[in-house]
Amino acid sequence: MNPENRRLLGKLLVIAVAMFGFGYALIPVYRHICEALGINVLTQKDGTVAPPQNTQVDRTRSITVELDSNVQGTLRFRPTTNSVTVHPGEMVTVVYEVVNSQGRTVNAQAVPSYAPQSAMPHFKKVECFCFKQQTLQAHEAKQMPVMFYIDPQLPREVKTITLSYTFIEVAGLAQSPAAGGKL
Structure with missing residues (x-):
């Protein structure tokens, strides 16, 4: 091997070792920088893991949500x-229960309403049975969740919100077990 290739090999080895050392030291350096700045800190000073906190929850006030059907x-x-x-x-997750006491399949849709009306834009549903029609077989019972949160921008004078659902049977879509078809 000629001397030029040997020098190049030596330089490349030094660069490779320096890159490995930099990558190895990057994690503890990053952790110390984050702790010093107070960002992305998952461990407390005593070494225990701090549970994540939802900083968007306004714990200074409470709203009563009355459920109606x-x-x-x-x-x-x-x-x-x-x-x-x-x-x-x-x-928050609440559950509504629906029971089809009929001897036939029933299709129904839930329609929500809110009181006071000013609360409507601040009531944010993430999951709701009202998003689509529900099919209930003969004598079937279902537990149906509603997952929601109330926007912290809700006016402070609103202390109570009524969430009301009207469950309406959708005409013409139910099937009779005897007929086997649409009514």
């Missing part, structure tokens, strides 16, 4: 609890 048709429909107390920004 109405039904048009032959279904039984109700919330499993009458009310919940939530902090604005907090994710």
Whole structure:
């Protein structure tokens, strides 16, 4: 091997070792910088892991959400609890129960309403059975969740929100077991 190639090989080895050392030292250096600046800190000073906090939850106030149900048709429909107390920004799940006591399949749709009306734009549903039609087989019961949060921008004078669903049987889509077709 000629001397020029030997020098080039030596330089490349030094560069490779320096790159490895830099990559190896990068993680603890990054962690120390983050701790010093107070960003992206997952461990507390005593070494325990801090649980993540939702900083968008306004714990200085509580809103009572009253749950109501109405039904048009032959279904039984109700919330499993009458009310919940939530902090604005907090994710909450409530459950409604519907029972088809008929001997036939029923298609139905839930229509929500809110009181006061000013709360409507601040009531944010993430998951809801009202987003699509529900098909209930003969004598079937379902537990249906509603996952929501209340926008912290809700006016401070609003202390109570009523969430009401009217569960409406969709005409012409239900099937009779005897007929096997649409009514």
